[in-house]
Amino acid sequence: MNLLKILTYPDSFLTRTAKPVEKIDQSVQTIIDKMIVTMYESQGVGLAAVQVGIDMRLIICDVSQAKGEKKPQVFINPEIVSCSGKAVSENEGCLSLPDFRADVKRAASVFVVGLNQKGESLEVEANGLLSMALQHEIDHLNGVLFIDRISCLKRNFYKKKIAKQLKHKKDKKHKKKNWL
Numbered sequence: 212m213n214l215l216k217i218l219t220y221p222d223s224f225l226t227r228t229a230k231p232v233e234k235i236d237q238s239v240q241t242i243i244d245k246m247i248v249t250m251y252e253s254q255g256v257g258l259a260a261v262q263v264g265i266d267m268r269l270i271i272c273d274v275s276q277a278k279g280e281k282k283p284q285v286f287i288n289p290e291i292v293s294c295s296g297k298a299v300s301e302n303e304g305c306l307s308l309p310d311f312r313a314d315v316k317r318a319a320s321v322f323v324v325g326l327n328q329k330g331e332s333l334e335v336e337a338n339g340l341l342s343m344a345l346q347h348e349i350d351h352l353n354g355v356l357f358i359d360r361i362s363c364l365k366r367n368f369y370k371k372k373i374a375k376q377l378k379h380k381k382d383k384k385h386k387k388k389n390w391l
Protein backbone atom coordinates (compact mmCIF):
# COMPACT_ATOMS: atom_id res chain seq x y z
CA MET A 212 0.00 0.00 0.00
CA ASN A 213 1.25 3.43 -0.90
CA LEU A 214 2.08 5.68 2.01
CA LEU A 215 0.44 9.08 2.15
CA LYS A 216 2.62 12.16 2.04
CA ILE A 217 2.60 14.05 5.34
CA LEU A 218 2.38 17.80 4.90
CA THR A 219 4.73 19.84 7.04
CA TYR A 220 4.70 23.37 8.41
CA PRO A 221 4.35 25.97 6.87
CA ASP A 222 2.00 24.25 4.41
CA SER A 223 -1.17 26.37 4.43
CA PHE A 224 -3.37 23.24 4.23
CA LEU A 225 -2.53 22.67 7.92
CA THR A 226 -4.25 25.91 8.93
CA ARG A 227 -7.66 25.12 7.44
CA THR A 228 -10.77 24.06 9.32
CA ALA A 229 -11.60 20.60 8.00
CA LYS A 230 -15.03 19.68 6.66
CA PRO A 231 -17.24 17.09 8.42
CA VAL A 232 -17.41 13.64 6.85
CA GLU A 233 -20.91 13.35 5.32
CA LYS A 234 -20.87 9.73 4.25
CA ILE A 235 -18.63 6.91 5.46
CA ASP A 236 -18.23 5.08 2.17
CA GLN A 237 -15.55 2.86 0.66
CA SER A 238 -13.38 5.84 -0.28
CA VAL A 239 -13.32 6.91 3.39
CA GLN A 240 -12.41 3.34 4.44
CA THR A 241 -9.51 3.39 1.97
CA ILE A 242 -8.30 6.73 3.36
CA ILE A 243 -8.47 5.32 6.90
CA ASP A 244 -6.48 2.21 5.92
CA LYS A 245 -3.82 4.32 4.24
CA MET A 246 -3.65 6.72 7.18
CA ILE A 247 -3.13 3.83 9.61
CA VAL A 248 -0.25 2.40 7.57
CA THR A 249 1.26 5.87 7.19
CA MET A 250 1.01 6.59 10.92
CA TYR A 251 2.76 3.36 11.92
CA GLU A 252 5.40 3.76 9.23
CA SER A 253 6.12 7.30 10.50
CA GLN A 254 6.16 6.10 14.12
CA GLY A 255 3.40 8.50 15.08
CA VAL A 256 0.80 7.98 17.79
CA GLY A 257 -1.78 10.03 15.95
CA LEU A 258 -2.60 11.44 12.54
CA ALA A 259 -5.28 13.79 11.27
CA ALA A 260 -6.57 13.63 7.69
CA VAL A 261 -5.60 17.26 7.05
CA GLN A 262 -1.97 16.29 7.67
CA VAL A 263 -2.09 14.09 4.58
CA GLY A 264 -3.88 16.71 2.48
CA ILE A 265 -7.41 15.37 2.99
CA ASP A 266 -10.08 17.89 3.95
CA MET A 267 -12.06 15.72 6.37
CA ARG A 268 -12.77 15.70 10.09
CA LEU A 269 -11.13 12.35 10.58
CA ILE A 270 -8.36 11.34 12.97
CA ILE A 271 -6.65 8.14 13.99
CA CYS A 272 -4.50 7.41 16.98
CA ASP A 273 -2.84 4.55 18.76
CA VAL A 274 -1.37 5.18 22.17
CA SER A 275 -0.84 1.47 22.88
CA GLN A 276 2.18 1.22 20.60
CA ALA A 277 4.59 1.85 23.43
CA LYS A 278 3.62 -1.58 24.76
CA GLY A 279 4.35 -3.19 21.42
CA GLU A 280 0.76 -3.86 20.38
CA LYS A 281 -1.21 -2.22 17.62
CA LYS A 282 -4.70 -0.96 18.38
CA PRO A 283 -5.59 1.85 16.00
CA GLN A 284 -8.55 3.98 17.02
CA VAL A 285 -10.55 5.87 14.40
CA PHE A 286 -12.60 8.97 15.18
CA ILE A 287 -14.84 10.50 12.53
CA ASN A 288 -16.21 14.01 13.14
CA PRO A 289 -14.81 13.99 16.69
CA GLU A 290 -15.77 16.74 19.06
CA ILE A 291 -14.57 17.59 22.55
CA VAL A 292 -17.77 18.15 24.50
CA SER A 293 -16.16 18.72 27.85
CA CYS A 294 -12.77 18.84 29.44
CA SER A 295 -11.48 19.04 32.96
CA GLY A 296 -8.32 19.66 34.90
CA LYS A 297 -4.98 20.91 33.71
CA ALA A 298 -1.98 18.95 32.53
CA VAL A 299 1.28 19.49 30.73
CA SER A 300 1.79 17.35 27.67
CA GLU A 301 5.48 16.74 28.04
CA ASN A 302 7.78 16.86 25.06
CA GLU A 303 4.91 16.87 22.59
CA GLY A 304 5.74 16.41 18.94
CA CYS A 305 3.94 16.33 15.60
CA LEU A 306 4.68 14.59 12.30
CA SER A 307 3.97 17.91 10.56
CA LEU A 308 6.57 19.76 12.65
CA PRO A 309 9.68 17.62 12.30
CA ASP A 310 12.56 17.94 14.72
CA PHE A 311 10.69 19.99 17.27
CA ARG A 312 9.25 19.13 20.65
CA ALA A 313 7.86 21.25 23.46
CA ASP A 314 5.78 21.03 26.61
CA VAL A 315 2.17 22.02 25.91
CA LYS A 316 -0.45 23.05 28.47
CA ARG A 317 -3.61 21.04 27.90
CA ALA A 318 -6.69 19.78 29.71
CA ALA A 319 -6.08 16.71 31.88
CA SER A 320 -9.09 14.80 30.62
CA VAL A 321 -11.53 15.19 27.77
CA PHE A 322 -14.88 13.73 26.83
CA VAL A 323 -15.03 13.17 23.09
CA VAL A 324 -17.99 12.17 20.95
CA GLY A 325 -17.94 11.17 17.30
CA LEU A 326 -18.34 8.17 15.03
CA ASN A 327 -16.22 5.07 14.68
CA GLN A 328 -15.05 3.52 11.40
CA LYS A 329 -18.42 1.77 10.97
CA GLY A 330 -20.33 5.01 11.49
CA GLU A 331 -21.55 4.02 14.95
CA SER A 332 -21.62 6.69 17.62
CA LEU A 333 -18.63 6.80 19.86
CA GLU A 334 -18.11 8.31 23.31
CA VAL A 335 -14.71 8.34 24.92
CA GLU A 336 -13.59 9.65 28.27
CA ALA A 337 -9.85 10.04 27.90
CA ASN A 338 -7.00 10.63 30.32
CA GLY A 339 -3.23 10.55 30.03
CA LEU A 340 -1.64 10.05 26.63
CA LEU A 341 -4.95 9.38 24.86
CA SER A 342 -6.34 12.67 26.17
CA MET A 343 -3.26 14.54 24.88
CA ALA A 344 -3.40 12.73 21.52
CA LEU A 345 -7.10 13.51 21.04
CA GLN A 346 -6.64 17.18 21.91
CA HIS A 347 -3.66 17.39 19.55
CA GLU A 348 -5.42 15.67 16.63
CA ILE A 349 -8.72 17.53 17.06
CA ASP A 350 -6.71 20.78 17.06
CA HIS A 351 -5.45 19.76 13.59
CA LEU A 352 -9.06 19.62 12.37
CA ASN A 353 -9.43 23.25 13.43
CA GLY A 354 -6.20 24.37 11.81
CA VAL A 355 -4.36 24.59 15.12
CA LEU A 356 -0.82 23.26 15.54
CA PHE A 357 0.83 22.61 18.88
CA ILE A 358 3.23 25.50 18.28
CA ASP A 359 0.14 27.74 18.49
CA ARG A 360 -0.18 26.63 22.10
CA ILE A 361 3.36 27.33 23.31
CA SER A 362 5.09 30.58 24.22
CA CYS A 363 5.66 33.21 21.55
CA LEU A 364 9.39 32.97 22.11
CA LYS A 365 9.55 29.23 21.44
CA ARG A 366 7.18 29.50 18.49
CA ASN A 367 9.24 32.23 16.84
CA PHE A 368 12.41 30.22 17.42
CA TYR A 369 10.92 27.31 15.48
CA LYS A 370 9.45 29.51 12.73
CA LYS A 371 12.82 31.20 12.19
CA LYS A 372 14.59 27.85 12.08
CA ILE A 373 12.21 26.53 9.40
CA ALA A 374 12.39 29.78 7.40
CA LYS A 375 16.19 29.47 7.42
CA GLN A 376 16.03 25.83 6.26
CA LEU A 377 13.63 26.70 3.45
CA LYS A 378 15.82 29.59 2.32
CA HIS A 379 18.86 27.36 2.34
CA LYS A 380 17.02 24.78 0.21
CA LYS A 381 15.95 27.49 -2.24
CA ASP A 382 19.47 28.90 -2.49
CA LYS A 383 20.84 25.44 -3.14
CA LYS A 384 18.27 24.81 -5.87
CA HIS A 385 19.12 28.14 -7.43
CA LYS A 386 22.82 27.40 -7.42
CA LYS A 387 22.23 24.04 -9.05
CA LYS A 388 20.30 25.69 -11.84
CA ASN A 389 23.23 27.96 -12.61
CA TRP A 390 25.51 25.02 -13.07
CA LEU A 391 23.32 23.11 -15.49
Ligand code: NI
Binds near residue numbers: 304305306307348
Ligand atom coordinates in the same frame (compact mmCIF):
# COMPACT_ATOMS: atom_id res chain seq x y z
NI1 NI B 1 0.21 16.61 14.81
